[in-house]
Amino acid sequence: MMKQLFPIRHVLGYIASLVLSAAALAVIYLDLSRAANLVILAVTAIIQASLQLFLFMHIGESADTKKELYLNIAYALFVGLVTIFGTLFIFVWGWYA
């Protein structure tokens, strides 16, 4: 019963997300360079988001619409990233100045 209620994959995914959150704390408690901090934040956040998407949200399981789902999410991420980095490029990183 316990094994059926607590599938090992979910438990491991949960532990992994807690560990990754704790690892991200390195940016405020360890005295690392700014570049190293930004890499840590990007890596821990992206792995955690992927855990949710693939493990908990089962994005890969609906066989008949799998391709469309991946395309839809990939396109949304593309639009989001272009919005964020395009704006940073113009307003913050000084291309406009």
Place this chain on the structure above:
Amino acid sequence: MKIDASKPLEYSTEENSNKIFGFWVFLGAEIALFATLFTVYFVLVDRFASGPNGSELFEIGPVLLETFLLLTSSFTIGLAIHAMRHGYKKAMMFFFGITLLMGLGFLAIEITEFFTYVHEGATLQTSAFLSSLFVLLGTHGAHVTFGFLWGTAILIQIKRHGINPATANKSFIFSLYWHFLDVVWIFIFSYVYLKGLM
């Protein structure tokens, strides 16, 4: 209604499959929405005028608690869906209820945080940084609030009607929404709070 017994209940009719696919499309739009709010925040983060900046305002304690609650609730809603697929109604309702309670706990901490910020003189009008911060956090918090009400309504339906293709479909779609809110929070945790404090 044609039921395909080879698929989990929540996918078992064409309507159910379409609803799940449609919800993924909606989540794509939500990704774009939060991307614009993050964009505004990143552009305005250094414009704190005479108000506090992130490192003066943020406290890591409550934020860690919020993160823990949302991560755990994302885990328990996953367990609820897993129990649902095995037909364990009681276990499913237990995990579902725990998820909603942790969502409520998250909201309580976030609202307390907002009160603390305003009490310290950091309001929506104080600076561009704080306007963008409150809009980003507030939009996420409003999603959690809506999710709590929505989830409660689904939980009542499961209690009344049991696990059937309709309630299973609603529950599964709710789980997608809840996991998505957790993903957004991970980015708020990393790029608002931790980056603000580093």
